[in-house]
Amino acid sequence: MRRVSKITAACAVTAALALTATACGESSTGDSGSDNGDIKVGMAYDVGGRGDNSFNDSAARGLDKAKAELGVETKELTAKTGETPADREQRLSSLAEGGFNPVIGVGFAYKDAIDKVAAKYPKTTFGLVDSVSEAKNVDSIVFTEEQGSYLAGVAAALKSKDGKIGFIGGVDTPLIKKFAAGFQQGVKDTKPAASVTIQYLSTGTDFSGFGAPDKGKAAAKGMLDKGIDVIYAAAGGSGAGSIEAVAGKPGTWAIGVDSDQAKDPALSKYAGSILTSVVKNVDTGVYELVKSVKDGKPMTGTHTYSLAENGVSLTTTGGHVADIQAQLDAAKKKIVDGQIKVATTL
Amino acid sequence: MKKFDKERVLLAIAAPVLAIVAAFLITALVLAATGKEPFSAFGIMFDYGVKSDSQVYIINKATTYYLAGIAVAIGFRMNLFNIGVDGQYRLAAFFAAAVGGALTLPGIIQIPLIIVTAMIVGAMWAGVAGLLKTTRGVSEVVSTIMLNFIATAIIGYLLQPGRLGHLDAAGTKVATTPLPESSHFFEFPTTPTPIYGFVVVAAIAGIGYWFTLSRTRFGFDLRTVGQSETAASASGVNVKKMVVTSMLISGGMAGLIGMPTLLNDSYEFGGDFPVGIGFTGIAIALLGRNHPIGIALAAILWAFLERGGQQLEFENYDREIVGVMQGVIVLCVVIAYEVVRRYGVKRQQRQVGEKLAAQARSNDTTEVSA
Structure with missing residues (x-):
């Protein structure tokens, strides 16, 4: 009896695994977002996210400003501790796939993910805060x-x-x-x-x-x-x-x-x-990127926000x-x- | 007990079913308390979780979690709480990445070399705790937690520009030298994203775990020590040797945890290498009841929840809800099994009692008639 039940269990599990492993069915990223001219901004925060009173919040301020002044739609996702590069890639992909443009990765941890995802979605503009990506459709926002x-x-x-x-x-x-x-x-x-x-x-x-x-x-x-x-x-x-x-x-x-x-x-x-x-005016960098996309002239390349243009300053x-x-x-x-x-x- | 005991089968199924139902109810209450409609949330998670790219994600994640669960379970089976799996896998992955980045050998030599390096480093780090326990009586719970911190510090010290780390062009990220192309592990070319080839290694590890524990003398000794140390030593098992050996094996297995990420995803160890998977492994071993298939199911469930959670966040649910769900499920499983076990014991006692009473009655009648 014991043995039989074990074998049955093993069979059931194997079958379940096999079903999963064939990766059948449609992909969640099948349909692209509608393109009705509205700007939808996708933000991917680093660990801590909105409410960290510091770095992420500064980016969030830029997003809030863009929302208030440019009337854009926004979606905010946040990284968890213990994530793999694949998780960050997934987050950016789902934003790009959902028709969000620009998609902004806050924090250097998003660098490798943006390199890969930007190549997959050449029509989307990506923002990368605190690191530099070589991809053509990426605005790298760095500070001195x-x-x-x-x-x-x-x-x-x-x-x-x-x-x-x-x-x-x-x-x-x-x-x-x-x-x-x-x-x-x-x-x-x-x-x-x-x-x-x-x-x-x-x-x-x-x-x-x-x-x-x-x-x-x-x-x-x-x-x-x-x-x-x-x-x-x-x-x-x-x-x-x-x-x-x-x-x-x-x-x-x-x-x-x-x-x-x-x-x-x-x-x-x-x-x-x-x-x-x-x-460190991350908000300026974020706002300017969103505005540039809204104006139809998306910023790309490396933008260094330095002391000269008040990208960093003393209060x-x-x-x-x-x-x-x-x-x-x-x-x-x-x-x-x-x-x-x-x-x-x- | 030859006949098909319906109630026993029911009991075996009762625990997991009870746990899942309870977990869903509690999570539904939590969701309702946050002002969200709970059943649409489950619907979103399920719809999204069964999509093809989600399946790939879940298998890849579960590969890592499975190895973590097995590493912890080896200790659990012996009543050893290896809380240090976390530090062991990070240290192992770090040194494996450093070795892999420094060499450019053909993949057939280099990949095994990287994996063996990771296993040896993990085993040695766990072995420290094993030795401390056998020679000095230090509880492995305390020593492995402390060793986690030391591992963090060692990585922090060595992962610096000029030591084993390199600064990227933007000057914000330090990582080890990337592995050469030849050291990338094979992948199953599924669309849209590939499945990590390391899932094969995880499966082999699972079979090895099952075989060692249930089909070898060593496995028998290990389980015996876990159930009763005194009984084991009375029957001639060298408990101290068993402690060190099983810590070494647990640590070696922990060394594999970082490998799917290193060999199939990041190809380097940097500031963004995942942390904390050792602790996830504890939850998964508990959830899987230390059984090789149970752990696999637990790992898949865990990965599924994380996948579904991503979509929940996308649909404006609170992102913490998945963490709550995971915690609730682990608690429910532990409690449900204990409840069912107690009920089973009671039922057995009652049955035995009835049998004895019946026997006594029949004895009485025979005596009277005699």
Whole structure:
């Protein structure tokens, strides 16, 4: 009896498997979306998605602006942790197949997926934030994070009392190292004797450092205890913890990242301690791409949003940098004119 | 017990059916609570999940999940909780990718070399936990979790430009050197996307698992240790040796988890290599009741849910709903099997009791008549 039931089960399963394996039936991507002239924007966010108070949210702002001003339809999908490149490819394909154009991948993780999908859908315009794709129908949206961070370094050096400055990176990815490199150079160029302590919250493929305010807080506390009085955190959601720690010690400054964190509803209570924020205008890049598609002249190729066109910038909320604005403007001019070349690697 | 026991068959079917019905009801309640109509959601998932490209996706995903389930199940059968499958497969895939990227040998040599590298690295990493348990009595639960973190740190250290990593042109992604074309594993050319050839390896691993556990002396010893360590050592099994050996096998199997992705999809190990599949494997082993076919079904179900979930998100359902579904199913399966098992035990006791009573009665009557 036992054996027979086992064999029956095995047969049933094999049959079921065989049925599945033949991959019969129609494909889900059979019918292409209707082309009635309306612009439908497909957004594929990185892990965290809308509501991460940082990078993804910045892209979401651009999308919201496009929705409000250009009246486009939108669809937003979000990556999960533990995804394979095939998953990201699938997400972009289903958007392209659904008639969404442009389709925007937010984050460098979408690079390989966009390379492949863009070739399959040559009539769709793709956007890729934070990386560069060689495909013809892709608008690669990249930023000079190091330039914005350089200015933050100048501000930190001028505001620090004894030249002890800290940098907290979310994860030691090349992108975050760009922030660190620019920041360090800005500090050293302004005050050669100053020291920059660099710390990452997590390493390698462990991206938890982008979403752990507790780790950000602990790291900032450690730095404050060592006498560091200006801390720049480029750590996504973890930055909130760092700002909170800094706000707990009078006379010290925090520097925010990605959006104007002094205006962030959750962080505005610490606005008095937020010296400035290095803003990366992903929203501008997203909005411009959507607009170009709507106007019938889709942007393609690499677009670098640099300090020169305010693709990255320092905020002045609270007027904490008003006294050093002249030096900041001078540094900015030197970068824009090419007198200062900011390093992208440490 | 020769005759066909209808009730026993019913009991065997009851557990999975009970679990699935309960899981659907609970998920329907959750969906209703979010203000969505639950049955249209199931309809969307099913319609989308059976499309041809979904079938390919599900098989490819299930290949990875199956290997993860088997790796965890080997430990489970011996009462060893190898929580470190996650770190083992990541470390294994990383070193395998590094070795594969550094060499350009003919595929027939290089592909096995990459796979063997992965298995050895995975086995060694799991072996550390095995040795700690046998020599120092460290619980494998604690040591494997810690080893996960160490694996992350090792990868983080080595996956840097100038070490084993390379920066891409845009300066935002680090990855190992891509595998040469010759090291790409074969694919079944289905349309629109191919099925990973690695599904064959997964099937072989499943057969190997079944054969080893149920048809060899080693498998018997392993299950015996799992059921009772004292009984096993009393009957001459070297429990310590078994612990280390099964950790090594579990780790070696874990080494295979990253291979479908590495050899059939990404061809490199970068910052975007999937993480956390080891933990999915735990859920799948639980769901599949450590049985080679059960694990296969669980892996397919899991992949199906993820596939259907993508479409749910597309149709404006909350994307978290699939995670809820998966969690609910695992809990329901564990609970349903326990409920059915208890009922079965009770029923057996009752039957035995009745039989004994009947026997006693007949004894009484014979005594009286005598």
